Amino acid sequence: MSRVHVSTTVNGDAVEYLCEADETLLDVLRDRLGLTGAKEGCGTGDCGACSVTIDGRLVCSCLVLGAEAGGRKIGTVEGLANGDKLHPLQKKFLEHAALQCGICTPGFLVAAKALLDHNPNPTETEIRFGLAGNLCRCTGYDKIVRAVQAAAAEMRKG
Amino acid sequence: MRYEAPITVNEAVKLLAGKSGIAKVLAGGTDLLVQMKTDRIEPDLVVDVKRIPGMRDIAAKGGGFRIGAAVSSAELGEHKALKKAWPGVVEAANLIGSHQIQGRATIVGNMCNASPAADSVPALVAAGAVAVVAGPKGKRNVPVEKIATGPGKTSLKKGEFVEAILLPKRPPKSGDAYLRFIPRTEMDIAVVGVGVNLTLDAKGVCTAARVGLGAVAAQVLLVPEAAKALIGTKVDAAALDELAAACSAACRPIDDRRGTKEFRIKVAGVLARRAAAIALKRARGK
Numbered sequence: 283m284s285r286v287h288v289s290t291t292v293n294g295d296a297v298e299y300l301c302e303a304d305e306t307l308l309d310v311l312r313d314r315l316g317l318t319g320a321k322e323g324c325g326t327g328d329c330g331a332c333s334v335t336i337d338g339r340l341v342c343s344c345l346v347l348g349a350e351a352g353g354r355k356i357g358t359v360e361g362l363a364n365g366d367k368l369h370p371l372q373k374k375f376l377e378h379a380a381l382q383c384g385i386c387t388p389g390f391l392v393a394a395k396a397l398l399d400h401n402p403n404p405t406e407t408e409i410r411f412g413l414a415g416n417l418c419r420c421t422g423y424d425k426i427v428r429a430v431q432a433a434a435a436e437m438r439k440g
Numbered sequence: 441m442r443y444e445a446p447i448t449v450n451e452a453v454k455l456l457a458g459k460s461g462i463a464k465v466l467a468g469g470t471d472l473l474v475q476m477k478t479d480r481i482e483p484d485l486v487v488d489v490k491r492i493p494g495m496r497d498i499a500a501k502g503g504g505f506r507i508g509a510a511v512s513s514a515e516l517g518e519h520k521a522l523k524k525a526w527p528g529v530v531e532a533a534n535l536i537g538s539h540q541i542q543g544r545a546t547i548v549g550n551m552c553n554a555s556p557a558a559d560s561v562p563a564l565v566a567a568g569a570v571a572v573v574a575g576p577k578g579k580r581n582v583p584v585e586k587i588a589t590g591p592g593k594t595s596l597k598k599g600e601f602v603e604a605i606l607l608p609k610r611p612p613k614s615g616d617a618y619l620r621f622i623p624r625t626e627m628d629i630a631v632v633g634v635g636v637n638l639t640l641d642a643k644g645v646c647t648a649a650r651v652g653l654g655a656v657a658a659q660v661l662l663v664p665e666a667a668k669a670l671i672g673t674k675v676d677a678a679a680l681d682e683l684a685a686a687c688s689a690a691c692r693p694i695d696d697r698r699g700t701k702e703f704r705i706k707v708a709g710v711l712a713r714r715a716a717a718i719a720l721k722r723a724r725g726k
Contacts, residue, residue, distance in 0.1 A: 303441045304486075345541075347443065350466070
């Protein structure tokens with residue numbers, strides 16, 4: 283099997299890697315680039331734990347080949363915080379206890395950021411629909427929705 | 441497995457035609473990667489068509505639209521002119537999966553995956569959409585309803601792939617709509633899906649109609665009898681009754697865990713009636 287050489291950008295940093303032709307972007311991020319924020323929940327695009335953005339668009343990295351990523355701009359949960367300063371979404375997830383086991387959290391954060399980038403003032407319904415591609419099996423969605431609402435309010439204040 | 445990302449259609453065709461094992465086309469990958477992950481398919485070659493110029497574009501063409509094979513459903517939903525001209529097609533495509541899936545899934549992939557329950561396909565069939573098929577012998581245009589031949593099976597030949605979907609020019613006073621039944625409120629597979637597309641004249645009489653039915657047969661059906669029920673009428677209650685009866689009569693469904701035959705036959709009629717009412721409203725400019 284011939285490996286594919288890929289040059290791309292992850293969280294603003296230029297990266298290069300060699301991956302197998304059938305290796306997913308999720309596996310590349312976790313196993314080759316050491317970015318273990320994105321999680322494998324289902325591996326079939328149902329749970330959203332592996333959510334990342336490609337050129338600003340929210341996708342499941344388990345349904346993307348590492349080989350496809352050349353020349354794109356990949357965004358992962360590791361790119362949310364600014365150095366030691368947490369992103370408002372991360373801060374509000376902590377304040378509102380919007381996580382228990384934490385497996386779904388990186389996916390929720392990336393999806394919530396993508397949602398707020400498009401719609402800075404979403405209604406509760408819009409948040410629930412916007413995050414419908416992310417499954418949580420322990421925290422419950424209510425605290426997550428409250429955290430996103432609080433973060434959105436803070437981000438609107440600027 | 442080998443991965444190739446050609447930059448011309450001819451190169452893609454050559455790759456697909458030349459490979460002896462299983463060669464698959466990759467656009468959004470939301471079906472292909474799941475099939476690979478679950479070992480339902482082990483391709484020897486994957487041809488990523490996203491690097492070919494035009495594949496990611498929605499272009500105005502001949503008064504209608506050309507939608508490249510790699511345009512995502514999310515991009516369809518963000519295209520104002522397309523949404524205005526073909527709201528039914530866009531709403532059908534936007535029903536497929538979550539935001540994450542919307543960011544990748546394509547209508548060409550939805551069609552070529554050949555699921556009888558594919559949401560965008562009944563709307564495309566109703567719209568009279570045409571697939572542009574590229575292959576070793578050149579290009580040919582194929583009506584969308586002739587692509588799938590059964591669950592997971594298409595009429596595409598070795599070396600062929602669909603490079604775009606063409607949506608025709610819209611006469612004035614036209615409207616389309618897509619409705620599906622699912623047991624949940626979202627993100628589920630259609631138990632029945634119905635696309636209706638119609639055009640009215642100045643007096644409000646229906647002059648043209650097409651109806652596509654999903655998840656009630658081995659492939660999405662174009663139902664000419666349903667269209668006949670609308671053409672020449674003002675899409676009144678009697679016409680809608682006939683439309684519903686024609687749609688129910690066209691169903692050849694299976695029983696499965698998501699719905700029984702009887703349920704699907706009944707619901708096909710109900711949804712056709714409702715979709716026609718929405719298409720009518722849109723055709724009247726409301």
